[in-house]
Amino acid sequence: GESVGLHLPTLSVQEGDNSIINCAYSNSASDYFIWYKQESGKGPQFIIDIRSNMDKRQGQRVTVLLNKTVKHLSLQIAATQPGDSAVYFCAEHTQGGSEKLVFGKGTKLTVNP
Amino acid sequence: DAGVIQSPRHEVTEMGQEVTLRCKPISGHDYLFWYRQTMMRGLELLIYFNNNVPIDDSGMPEDRFSAKMPNASFSTLKIQPSEPRDSAVYFCASSRNRGGMGYTFGSGTRLTVV
Numbered sequence: 001g002e003s004v005g006l007h008l009p010t011l012s013v014q015e016g017d018n019s020i021i022n023c024a025y026s027n028s029a030s031d032y033f034i035w036y037k038q039e040s041g042k043g044p045q046f047i048i049d050i051r052s053n054m055d056k057r058q059g060q061r062v063t064v065l066l067n068k069t070v071k072h073l074s075l076q077i078a079a080t081q082p083g084d085s086a087v088y089f090c091a092e093h094t095q096g097g098s099e100k101l102v103f104g105k106g107t108k109l110t111v112n113p
Numbered sequence: 114d115a116g117v118i119q120s121p122r123h124e125v126t127e128m129g130q131e132v133t134l135r136c137k138p139i140s141g142h143d144y145l146f147w148y149r150q151t152m153m154r155g156l157e158l159l160i161y162f163n164n165n166v167p168i169d170d171s172g173m174p175e176d177r178f179s180a181k182m183p184n185a186s187f188s189t190l191k192i193q194p195s196e197p198r199d200s201a202v203y204f205c206a207s208s209r210n211r212g213g214m215g216y217t218f219g220s221g222t223r224l225t226v227v
Contacts, residue, residue, distance in 0.1 A: 032213045043117075043204050043218030044156070089156065093213030098169045099144060101213050103156040 008087065010108045019077040021107045023090035028071060030092040034101065035064060035075045039086045044103075047075070047088075077109075085111045117219035119205050125225045131193040134222045137186055138207030146206040146216070147180055147190050156204070162188065195226045 013019050025033065031052045036044035050057045050064045050073075057064050063076040073090050087108050091101040118137040126132050138145045146161040160170040165182045173180070177196070182188040192199055206218045 034213065034216075041220075043206075043220050045218070046216065049214070091213070095212070098161075098171075099163070099211060099213065100146065100158040100161060100169060100172075101216060102158075105155045 008106055008108045010110065012110045012112060013080050015080060015082060015111055015113050017080055019075075019080045019084070019109060019111075021075045021077075021088050021109065023073040023075075023104045023107075025071050025073055025090065025092045025104070026102065027092060027094050028068070029094050029096070030102075031095040032093040033064070033066060033073050034091045034093075035062075035073075036089045036091060036103075037084075037086045038089065038106070044089060080109075080111050082111045082113055085109055117205055117207050117217050119203075119219035119222050121222060122220065123223045123225075125227065126195055128196055128226055129194045130226075131191065132195045132199075132224060132226075134190040134203050134205075134224070136188045136190070136205030136219060138188070138205070139209075139217055140186065142207035142209045142217075143185075144208045144211075145182060145188050146208075147188070148204040148206065148218075150202045150204060150221070151200075159190070159203075192224075195224075197226045200224055200226050 034049040035047040038044045048059045048062050048064050055066050061078045065074045087106045089106045090104045120135045147159040150156045159172045160180045162182045180190045202221045202223050204221045206216045208215045
């Protein structure tokens with residue numbers, strides 16, 4: 001039979017609202033986390049990162065929060081715009097292991113004008 | 114800076130044929146990564162190189178897949194023979210630093226095996 005595709009979590013917001021995208025990471029030894037944005041037909045694009053010795057980092061319109069106790073990462077986008085519509089991935093890097101990044105499954109953000 | 118350049122952008126091939134995907138990393142980046150993206154499994158690392166040497170190929174699905182990096186400015190991912198389940202978007206990424214920082218992805222190659 002046909003395989004069932006991965007069902008991406010989705011978030012739909014109105015233009016101008018704030019968006020919060022969540023991610024549960026897998027490895028308590030991970031030391032570095034990144035949020036990527038992927039638009040249709042393009043590769044993932046860096047948005048913001050945070051090291052494990054921090055719990056909050058702010059960029060332009062974006063904030064990343066890290067809660068190591070529950071292995072949770074969130075991305076907050078202020079005043080969401082139609083151009084923010086994309087799939088957002090969190091990724092983690094584990095110190096002392098391979099240089100690879102392990103990506104989450106992604107969340108599809110749709111911004112309604 | 115032209116970024117990470119992948120070719121072709123799209124490839125349609127028949128089952129059993131050999132497929133070669135190409136990547137040119139950013140100049141000066143010592144790490145090169147090949148990822149595969151599917152709806153079922155998301156983004157998965159296949160293999161990565163450091164200074165042209167394969168370091169971790171544990172993600173390569175089977176012997177039909179092989180990757181080379183003959184020099185600092187070029188890498189290939191080859192599938193021989195290709196199968197319909199290989200259909201996916203294949204991304205190449207490069208970075209200058211250790212620690213997961215500064216990854217830059219290419220635009221990907223969408224492979225369809227019929």
